[in-house]
Amino acid sequence: MKQVFLLILATLFSVSSISGQDNKPAELISSPNPEKAQIVTSDIALFWRAYDMAKPENNLVIYRDEYLKKGSVGLQEFLRSKIGNSCNLVTAIDAAPKYYAALRAQSAKVENYKPQMLASFKKLKEIYPDAVFPNVYFLVGRMNASGTVTYKGLLIGVEMYGKTDDASVAELSGWKKASVSRIEDIPFIVAHELVHYQQKYGLFGSELSLLGKSLHEGSADFIGELIAGGSINRQLHEYGNPREKQLWLEFKKEMNNKDASNWLYQGDKAKDKPADLGYYVGYKIVESYYNKAKDKKQAIKDILDIKDFNGFLKASGYDEKFSVELR
Numbered sequence: 001m002k003q004v005f006l007l008i009l010a011t012l013f014s015v016s017s018i019s020g021q022d023n024k025p026a027e028l029i030s031s032p033n034p035e036k037a038q039i040v041t042s043d044i045a046l047f048w049r050a051y052d053m054a055k056p057e058n059n060l061v062i063y064r065d066e067y068l069k070k071g072s073v074g075l076q077e078f079l080r081s082k083i084g085n086s087c088n089l090v091t092a093i094d095a096a097p098k099y100y101a102a103l104r105a106q107s108a109k110v111e112n113y114k115p116q117m118l119a120s121f122k123k124l125k126e127i128y129p130d131a132v133f134p135n136v137y138f139l140v141g142r143m144n145a146s147g148t149v150t151y152k153g154l155l156i157g158v159e160m161y162g163k164t165d166d167a168s169v170a171e172l173s174g175w176k177k178a179s180v181s182r183i184e185d186i187p188f189i190v191a192h193e194l195v196h197y198q199q200k201y202g203l204f205g206s207e208l209s210l211l212g213k214s215l216h217e218g219s220a221d222f223i224g225e226l227i228a229g230g231s232i233n234r235q236l237h238e239y240g241n242p243r244e245k246q247l248w249l250e251f252k253k254e255m256n257n258k259d260a261s262n263w264l265y266q267g268d269k270a271k272d273k274p275a276d277l278g279y280y281v282g283y284k285i286v287e288s289y290y291n292k293a294k295d296k297k298q299a300i301k302d303i304l305d306i307k308d309f310n311g312f313l314k315a316s317g318y319d320e321k322f323s324v325e326l327r
């Protein structure tokens with residue numbers, strides 16, 4: 001009966017009844033001037049207002065009416081694509097009440113990183129003059145997305161940046177425990193998603209090979225690190241660097257397949273090694289291409305506009321490095 005009840009609630013509080021939006025593509029909303037991009041944090045305060053008002057007997061309605069309905073354009077996009085409905089949000093909060101309670105203090109720090117984010121925007125403009133800059137929206141969701149790109153802008157799930165120490169994530173399990181980061185990583189996820197916004201391939205669900213998907217993610221990590229000074233995937237490099245050759249030889253066997261399940265987006269399904277090592281492999285290929293290039297600005301442009309993934313790999317010299325070792 002409980003499952004049936006929740007199903008009814010999910011229907012009653014569905015995204016369509018809240019946002020009224022559809023999935024039709026729209027014009028990308030951005031400016032060539034990095035200082036014109038808005039960094040919107042108002043939805044964080046809106047969430048905590050609803051959080052303080054919510055009680056077990058009214059929380060579905062409160063989060064719907066006082067947070068989801070009143071939120072920014074970015075929150076409406078995040079609701080449509082990641083949250084779904086107030087029932088999903090309440091379920092996530094109820095599953096980790098101490099984590100969400102402690103998140104308030106961490107989420108308040110996002111404002112402190114605005115100058116750092118703007119600096120990375122300006123750095124991208126320096127190395128890639130064609131860059132455009134969308135608005136960035138900081139939101140509190142249901143722990144299923146740290147950052148995403150939409151036509152309306154960059155959407156950052158602040159609840160994925162509430163880690164302070166091991167005790168702070170004790171309630172979490174599996175993928176969530178492994179994926180949450182510290183609030184200090186906020187500028188790095190923004191830089192990563194900003195690079196995705198510039199890419200001429202892989203945006204909004206294109207069908208790519210494992211190599212293409214890994215270059216899509218790895219290039220966002222690489223260029224994001226160039227402009228922001230840090231990476232969201234440090235742990236992958238800690239694991240991957242001592243095993244780089246082994247990982248490449250394994251990856252190479254699968255790189256032209258469309259199935260990326262052994263290397264990307266596998267969450268807590270990865271066994272005996274970190275998830276998402278395709279990010280690492282893609283980063284290393286892009287790094288090799290960039291280091292080899294004499295014209296660094298042209299290299300950035302090439303990385304953001306790859307048309308032939310195998311051709312790019314060959315031009316990078318990355319595979320050749322290991323082939324020479326094997327001789």
